[in-house]
Amino acid sequence: MQFFSTLKKNLSAVKNYQPGKPIEEVEREYGLKNAIKMASNENAMGASPKALAAIRKNLSKIYRYPDGGCFYLRNRLSKILGVEGSQLVFGNGSDELLVLAVRAFVGESDEVIIADPTFLIYEIATQTESGHVVKVPMKNFHYDLTAMQAKINSRTKLIFIANPDNPVGTYVSKDQLAAFLKNVPSHVVVVLDEAYFEFAAAKKDYPDGIKFLSAYPNLLVTRTFSKAYGLAGLRVGYGVADPAMINSLNKVREPFNVNLLAQVAALAALDDTAHLKKSVKAVADGRAYLEKEFKRLKVRTIDTATNFILADLGVDAAPVYEKLLKSGVIVRPMGVWGLKTFIRVTIGKKAENERFIKNLNQILKGE
Ligand SMILES: Cc1ncc(COP(=O)(O)O)c(C=O)c1O
Numbered sequence: 001m002q003f004f005s006t007l008k009k010n011l012s013a014v015k016n017y018q019p020g021k022p023i024e025e026v027e028r029e030y031g032l033k034n035a036i037k038m039a040s041n042e043n044a045m046g047a048s049p050k051a052l053a054a055i056r057k058n059l060s061k062i063y064r065y066p067d068g069g070c071f072y073l074r075n076r077l078s079k080i081l082g083v084e085g086s087q088l089v090f091g092n093g094s095d096e097l098l099v100l101a102v103r104a105f106v107g108e109s110d111e112v113i114i115a116d117p118t119f120l121i122y123e124i125a126t127q128t129e130s131g132h133v134v135k136v137p138m139k140n141f142h143y144d145l146t147a148m149q150a151k152i153n154s155r156t157k158l159i160f161i162a163n164p165d166n167p168v169g170t171y172v173s174k175d176q177l178a179a180f181l182k183n184v185p186s187h188v189v190v191v192l193d194e195a196y197f198e199f200a201a202a203k204k205d206y207p208d209g210i211k212f213l214s215a216y217p218n219l220l221v222t223r224t225f226s227k228a229y230g231l232a233g234l235r236v237g238y239g240v241a242d243p244a245m246i247n248s249l250n251k252v253r254e255p256f257n258v259n260l261l262a263q264v265a266a267l268a269a270l271d272d273t274a275h276l277k278k279s280v281k282a283v284a285d286g287r288a289y290l291e292k293e294f295k296r297l298k299v300r301t302i303d304t305a306t307n308f309i310l311a312d313l314g315v316d317a318a319p320v321y322e323k324l325l326k327s328g329v330i331v332r333p334m335g336v337w338g339l340k341t342f343i344r345v346t347i348g349k350k351a352e353n354e355r356f357i358k359n360l361n362q363i364l365k366g367e
Helices: 011-012 023-030 049-063 072-080 094-105 121-128 145-150 176-181 242-251 260-270 273-296 317-326 348-365
Strands: 088-091 111-116 132-137 155-160 189-193 219-224 235-243 308-312 342-346
Touching: 011 121, 049 260, 072 088, 072 260, 088 094, 088 121, 094 155, 094 189, 094 219, 094 235, 094 242, 111 121, 121 132, 121 155, 132 145, 132 219, 132 348, 145 176, 219 242, 219 317, 235 242, 273 308, 317 342, 317 348
Parallel strands: 111 132, 111 155, 155 189, 189 219
Antiparallel strands: 088 235, 219 235, 308 342
């Protein structure tokens, strides 16, 4: 690929993040109507009605800069989570906080330990800062924390743990996390990415990262309003950590990084527990349906604690993905993660799940 000659040397190796295809693009390219997107782990139940009302109410204020300190959102969330306001940082999606953590703590040739496969942003953010990514293969689709710990050395600055992981869907248990954190030296930052926290929270042995913060000033827990709260399009997430860690992140944060509408919508969504419950239940029901149907189609799935399922089609998934696209169903092929026979499907509404299974069945049967 050609780059402008002034581009910083380390950036030529950085892969561009490939997001799931937008519905409009698929409809345009394939001449379709009613395409459905089950590709980006969004909330199929939509945004909270209370969040939508808050956005409408505040629309006329968008000529002003937002509150750079997210005062109301910070106050409300600190009460809900039982942490100090000074322990919170907000981001333009939790993505931004992952990038800021790397920007603040990782310099040239420093090492960042990640699982393989995992969320692609960890690698991209590290390369962008000229850091070195150390990938530790998963064991049977679960984090191999012993192997990750063995990779820690004096150059290690940061370890990413997505809990649950994306694109895999499995999680690190409370006991595993506790044992791991004990063995991480205090100079190494552990970022515990809990983007799917609300879906996994019902599992008995799933850890709430915030409970570990008092013992570990090197721990940063990130969460998002993009998934269970249905606000992916607004871009708002948060990080919780020791105030010293938060101060460090604030050094590299843009002053007005969370927009005004995102702040009021997130605040309203926090209090819409009915919508949250409905969303989590829809995911649990959809997961049970899809797992049953995948079994019937003899497609192996990986256990998931999230709103998506990683499925091994047992054949090259790229042509199946293309045919699903043509049928108006957008999923995610897993080739970029090196999982060529896998797709990742986001759990949709009942009718969407049924349409996906019907189309997949036809494609796999060669109809
Ligand atoms: C593991 C993980 N972390 C973080 C994110 C980022 O979410 P957002 O930036 O929308 O908060 C995602 C989104 O897909 C994810 O899967």
